[in-house]
Amino acid sequence: MADINSDKSLMEKIVSLCKRRGFIFQSSEIYGGLGSCWDYGPLGIELKRNLKNEWWKAIVQERDDVVGLDSSILMSTKVWEASGHVSGFSDPLVECKKCNGRFRADDIPDAKICPNCGSELSEPRQFNLMFKTFMGPVEDAAAVTYLRPETAQGIFVNFDNVVNTTHKKIPFGIAQQGKSFRNEITTGNFIFRCREFEQMELEFFVKPGTDMEWFQHWLDERWNWYIKLGMNPEHLRFRAHPKEDLAHYAKCCSDIEYLFPMGWSEMEGIANRGNFDLTQHSTHSGKSLDVFDDATNEKYIPYVIEPSAGVDRGVLAFLCESYCEEPDKDDTRVVLKLNPRLSPYKVAILPLSKKEPLASLSKEIYSNLRKVFSATYDDAQSIGRRYRRQDEIGTPYCLTVDFDTIEDKMVTLRDRDSMEQIRIPIAEIESTLHAKLGF
Numbered sequence: 001m002a003d004i005n006s007d008k009s010l011m012e013k014i015v016s017l018c019k020r021r022g023f024i025f026q027s028s029e030i031y032g033g034l035g036s037c038w039d040y041g042p043l044g045i046e047l048k049r050n051l052k053n054e055w056w057k058a059i060v061q062e063r064d065d066v067v068g069l070d071s072s073i074l075m076s077t078k079v080w081e082a083s084g085h086v087s088g089f090s091d092p093l094v095e096c097k098k099c100n101g102r103f104r105a106d107d108i109p110d111a112k113i114c115p116n117c118g119s120e121l122s123e124p125r126q127f128n129l130m131f132k133t134f135m136g137p138v139e140d141a142a143a144v145t146y147l148r149p150e151t152a153q154g155i156f157v158n159f160d161n162v163v164n165t166t167h168k169k170i171p172f173g174i175a176q177q178g179k180s181f182r183n184e185i186t187t188g189n190f191i192f193r194c195r196e197f198e199q200m201e202l203e204f205f206v207k208p209g210t211d212m213e214w215f216q217h218w219l220d221e222r223w224n225w226y227i228k229l230g231m232n233p234e235h236l237r238f239r240a241h242p243k244e245d246l247a248h249y250a251k252c253c254s255d256i257e258y259l260f261p262m263g264w265s266e267m268e269g270i271a272n273r274g275n276f277d278l279t280q281h282s283t284h285s286g287k288s289l290d291v292f293d294d295a296t297n298e299k300y301i302p303y304v305i306e307p308s309a310g311v312d313r314g315v316l317a318f319l320c321e322s323y324c325e326e327p328d329k330d331d332t333r334v335v336l337k338l339n340p341r342l343s344p345y346k347v348a349i350l351p352l353s354k355k356e357p358l359a360s361l362s363k364e365i366y367s368n369l370r371k372v373f374s375a376t377y378d379d380a381q382s383i384g385r386r387y388r389r390q391d392e393i394g395t396p397y398c399l400t401v402d403f404d405t406i407e408d409k410m411v412t413l414r415d416r417d418s419m420e421q422i423r424i425p426i427a428e429i430e431s432t433l434h435a436k437l438g439f
Helices: 010-021 042-061 077-083 152-156 159-166 211-228 276-285 311-322 358-369 383-393 403-408 426-437
Strands: 024-026 038-040 066-068 090-095 102-104 125-128 131-134 144-147 172-181 196-206 236-240 252-260 263-272 291-293 298-300 303-310 323-328 331-336 347-351 375-377 397-401 410-415 421-425
Touching: 010 024, 010 311, 010 323, 010 383, 038 042, 042 066, 042 172, 042 196, 042 211, 042 311, 077 144, 077 152, 077 276, 152 172, 152 196, 152 276, 196 211, 196 311, 211 236, 211 252, 211 263, 211 303, 236 263, 252 311, 263 311, 303 311, 311 323, 311 331, 331 383, 347 358, 347 383, 358 375, 358 397, 358 403, 358 426, 383 397, 397 426, 403 410, 410 426, 421 426
Parallel strands: 066 172, 347 375, 347 397
Antiparallel strands: 024 038, 090 102, 090 125, 131 144, 172 196, 196 303, 236 252, 252 263, 263 303, 291 298, 323 331, 397 410, 410 421
């Protein structure tokens, strides 16, 4: 693994690899780019989709106490008034009186001195982070709406709908993945902090009094999920929020932080939000959002435990974690040692020659495999260059079809991490890959 404690240039290498191999591009690049907005290329979208699928599998598919939801990005302005976002979702903004640079006051060492030119900064003022837009043809106060800054509120306002249609009983959860938007004052560190990003959020509703037990449950669950997908525990840590830093509604909150090249930073937050959200929406909408406990014959508004992960931050963390440089003869081998479940392609089919009959046989193998595994076909340049290319994009296995294959019906299977090669029958390719990949 890359030594991210000492390799200060790792982020530059990750950015370069992502552009060169088609993982992530700058948005609107041909027009000079749009700051802190990014496009996921052919390989990036596969990695991102795999990460989201693994989260959904662990959170929804493998549990019988969680269901899914996909709420609208645009919601009634009353939702954001009730949640407190209209009045309180802001960061302290300071502006340089000389160069006019703008910064978050809590992001710079000295909130009175400009980090760019050393001149005096203005007094902090609160800057609302929500993107404002207008719904309908007339741009007036009545038409104001917002792009959602989080996916959670879509879950809370649908709580009653989900309970009535699924008949779920407390404790249970509602999970959602989707885009959110925040007009960040300062962005940077590649895809770590963006104005348009994607979240994976779970709101897990519990009976008051059991909330701390469930809070610990989700701390353990989320930590173990990252470890199972290949994170080094030494590169992860919990950071409990001190009381003075907690959101006003939160009972407690802990972040799972990853040791990024720029230092320890939040990758996911797990919060005990109490019953603030459902209480607010019940009060503002006039719709009762309490539940009835058959066992105790009592009504109550549930507490909620919220594990909230950033998809883009997860992608960046796994890229950093898997990036590896290994000396190889007179060259350096760059490898993304991604967990195969996250790898964009599980297998690459590499014909030793473009000529027949190797080409037809290779394409036949590829056609059959791609129905089962995410696969790619690569016949450009030498076999050595193709191996290096597949190593660099994280493909765990390569299948080489050579001239002996025509006679013995065997192909060479190469392991990305060990570079070991074995010969296997064409008829056993699928079963062998299933066994080696573990799924």
